[in-house]
Amino acid sequence: MYVVRLANLAIRYSLSTMQTGKTTINPSELPTALIAQGRHWANTQQLARMTGQHGAVLHTSLSRLIRQRRMFTPARGLYVVVPPEYRGWGVAPADWFIDAMMSHLKRSYYVGFLNAAAMYGAAHQAPQTFRAVVSSPLKDRDINRVRLRFTASDRVSEMAVEQHTVHTGYVAVATRETTAVDLAWRPELGGGLSNVATVLKELGELDGTQLARMAEH
Numbered sequence: 170m171y172v173v174r175l176a177n178l179a180i181r182y183s184l185s186t187m188q189t190g191k192t193t194i195n196p197s198e199l200p201t202a203l204i205a206q207g208r209h210w211a212n213t214q215q216l217a218r219m220t221g222q223h224g225a226v227l228h229t230s231l232s233r234l235i236r237q238r239r240m241f242t243p244a245r246g247l248y249v250v251v252p253p254e255y256r257g258w259g260v261a262p263a264d265w266f267i268d269a270m271m272s273h274l275k276r277s278y279y280v281g282f283l284n285a286a287a288m289y290g291a292a293h294q295a296p297q298t299f300r301a302v303v304s305s306p307l308k309d310r311d312i313n314r315v316r317l318r319f320t321a322s323d324r325v326s327e328m329a330v331e332q333h334t335v336h337t338g339y340v341a342v343a344t345r346e347t348t349a350v351d352l353a354w355r356p357e358l359g360g361g362l363s364n365v366a367t368v369l370k371e372l373g374e375l376d377g378t379q380l381a382r383m384a385e386h
Contacts (some may be wrong), residue, residue, distance in 0.1 A: 193221035196230035200239045200250045209261075209337045210249040210254035210269045241312055243277060247273040259313040263299035265337045267317075277304040278341060279330040281320070281351050282358050283368070285343040300358065302328075302343070302351065320358065328383055345372045348378045 194202050199219065203211060217223050222230055222312060231248060234240040238259035240248050249266045251259060264280065270313040271278040279285075281302040286292045298316040304326070307319040322328075328351075329344040349369055352359040 192219075196220045196222060196227070196234070198376060199230075200373060203250050204252075208250075210247060210266060212248070213246045213324075214272070216248060231336060243270045243317070244273055258315075260315045261337075263315045263317060264333075264335050264340050267299070268340050271301070271303070274307065276307065276317055277325045278302060279325065279328065279343050279347070281342060281343045282347065282355070283360065285348040285350075286359075286368050286372065288342055289345055289348070289372060291345075291348075291368050293367070312378055320355065323357065329379060344379070346375050346384060348372060350377055350380065350383045 199211075199216065202219065203209065211219070215228070216231065217227055220227065220230065225269055231240065234248075235242065238256050239251055241251060241260045242248050243266060247270060248262060249269070251261055255261055267278070268279065278290070278301045280300070280309075281294040282300045283292050284298075284300050287296060297320045300318045300320060302322050303319050304322070306321040309316075309318050311317070328347045330341045330347065331344055332339045333342045349372060352365045352368060356362050356365045359368060
């Protein structure tokens, strides 16, 4: 039923554009319209163009969608769709929107520490927070069930990362070697020395040359 609704909305949107050259939609349809276009987020300016609303009127419409758990805002001016399967959370998984959020905030970043380790199967349990290493300080924030934590580092651009595929695109993740270096740098963010030692063993074989290069910075 949801797929049919997406298809119908996409057709309506295309026909309206062809007939009038200009399209606005009811704000209540924003989440469905964005997904129909293959998008999962938009900024305030883009949403204003889509709805024809501005200022306080648009803010009221977006606030209603947030209360309905159909959208959420991880950063001022950025709105993300809550997929139907996560409506109970009122937020999407962090790795689905962290890349868009960092782009919106103009920060270089990578997913690090225990969250990166978990992506390599080197964590005993799912981390309770989602930690990203960022190029300049950023306040931690909780969005319903998602707890975002940020660690600032001036060496983000020097560390090795990989692009991992997620439901909404790609996310920058520390390599195994970068994860090891970061955990050695800040073991308290890895659950303490004992837990870090366990995680390092589970990360598997590491590239010694890459480790040495990054440790120099």
